[in-house]
Amino acid sequence: MLASKRILLIIGGGIAAYKSLELIRRLQDRGASVTPVLTRAGEEFVTPLSVSGLAGQKLYRDLFDLGDEAEMGHIQLSRSADLIVVAPATADLMGKMAAGLADDLASTLLLATDTPVLIAPAMNVRMWQHAATRRNHAQLLSDGIRCVGPNDGSMACGEFGPGRMAEPMEIIAAIEKALADGPLKGKRILVTSGPTHEPIDPVRYIANRSSGAQGTAVARALAGLGAEVVFVTGPAEVPPPQGVKVVRVETALQMAEAVQSALPVDAGVFAAAVADWRMAQASDRKLKKSRDGLPVLEFAENPDILAAVSQMTEGRPELVVGFAAETNDVLANATAKRARKACDWIVANDVSPETGIMGGSENAVVLIRGDGVETWPRMGKDAVAQQLAQRIAAALAK
Known part of the structure; x- marks a missing residue:
């Protein structure tokens, strides 16, 4: 989703500058190109060679580089990116931005640009809480500058509190959101995920x-792709994505309630592995072994969330996508499930133990629609997701 995006990364002078190296790598993994700008203070924490080597691009450091300034290089540099990211954004850099000062390359780029800017503040907790920093932060937000973090955490100085720079993956999510002026802008989409736990x-x-x-x-x-996403998740192993509304649940009944509360939406993607059954009456105390024999567990059927949404008579989402995890006869079982549930699409996969798909990093799916079947090759789950998102965007655009 960041393929071919151009990021101008300004690295300020703080201990968190080391995270900028991982940020560069993570951005490149997603297809973005990164042009680095390293402040003089930033050079005290990361070396120009490590930054330029990772980025694979020329590193910019000085405002008065005659070769570039002969063609007003700093102006061109400030406007050639899709997004300018300042990470770490120190108290000094934030102060310069808020006051409109321009006494080095980084501050001049930020003043001369008409490109969107995202900052990731990082500083000592007392500096972050100082009235001057709070004023500068408020001014930057008022000026339309986007901000991610800071987080609470331990500082290199030994103190604890707000001021720790957001982690690289959090910054990636904020970058994706800042650039998400895509085909799903203005669309609200519900996604369910994870297992449910039935006590x-x-x-x-x-x-x-x-x-x-x-x-x-x-x-x-x-x-x-620009969608407003409501993410209803059971107790999953993986953390939820950044930049979406997260609703955490435990049981199928809780998930059904959360789904109803999230409606109306333009599309619903039901990827959760919802338990088919729950205990008819869960015990309020731990069951003990008994000489009388094994306990008798009485089950009750859980609500069918996918069918309930697919068969709504009023306010049904324009597109309802279900998932079918099968261990045999994948195409036949998933096709029957699509008809039974009355959803528009089914994303089916083989989760037999030998595939390693359930709980693994890859997936091989079949997309079943009313107008045909698409068999996708085995690929990473992120790649599957991106391909499905593109299909959803195309369907909602019709």
């Missing part, structure tokens, strides 16, 4: 092997 007693529950990785990837891809 047997206070310490035991019924669950499945879903990690939530595919649903998380789908939500991230849709947000990357």
Whole structure:
């Protein structure tokens, strides 16, 4: 979703500058090109060679580089990117930006640009909480500057509190959101993900092997195309994506309620592995072994969330996409499921143990629609998600 995007990365002078190296790599993994600008203070924490080597681009450091300034290089540099990212954004850099000062290359670029700017503040907790920094931060937000973080955490100085720079993946999510002026802009999409846990007693529950990785990837891809995403997730192994509204649930009944609360939406993608059954009456205390024999577990059927939304008579989403995890006869079972549930599409996959797909990093799916079937090759779950998001965008554009 960041393929061919051009990022101008300004690295300020703070201990968090080391994270900028991973940020460069993560951006490149997603197809973005990174042009680095390193401040003099930033050179105290990362070397010009490491930054330029990772970026694979010329490193810019000085305002008065005669070769570039002969053609007003700093003006061209400030406007040739899709987004300018300042990470770390120190108190000094934020102060210069808020006051409109321009006494070095970084501050001059930021004053001369008409490109969107995203900052990732990083500083000592007392500096972040100082009245001057708070005023500068408020002014930057008022000026339309986007901001990610800072987070609470331990500081290099030994203090704890707000001021720690956002992690590279958090910054990536903020970059994707800042650039998400895509084909799904203005669309609201619901995504369910992860397993559900159905309690047997206070310490035991019924669950499945879903990690939530595919649903998380789908939500991230849709947000990357500009959608407003409501992400309803069970207790998944993978963390939810940044830049989406996250609703956490435990049980199928809670998920059904959260889905109804999220409506109306333009599209619903039901990737969660919802338990088919729950205990008819969960015990309020731990079940104990008994000489009388094994306990009898009585089950009740959980609500069919996908069918309920697909069969709505009023306010039905324009597009409803279900998932079918099968261990045999994948195409036949998934096709029957699509007809039974009355959803528009089914994304089916083979989760037999030998495939390694359930809980793994790759997937091989079949997209079943009313007008035909698409068999996709095995690929990473992020790639599957991006391909599905593009299909959804095309369907909603009709």
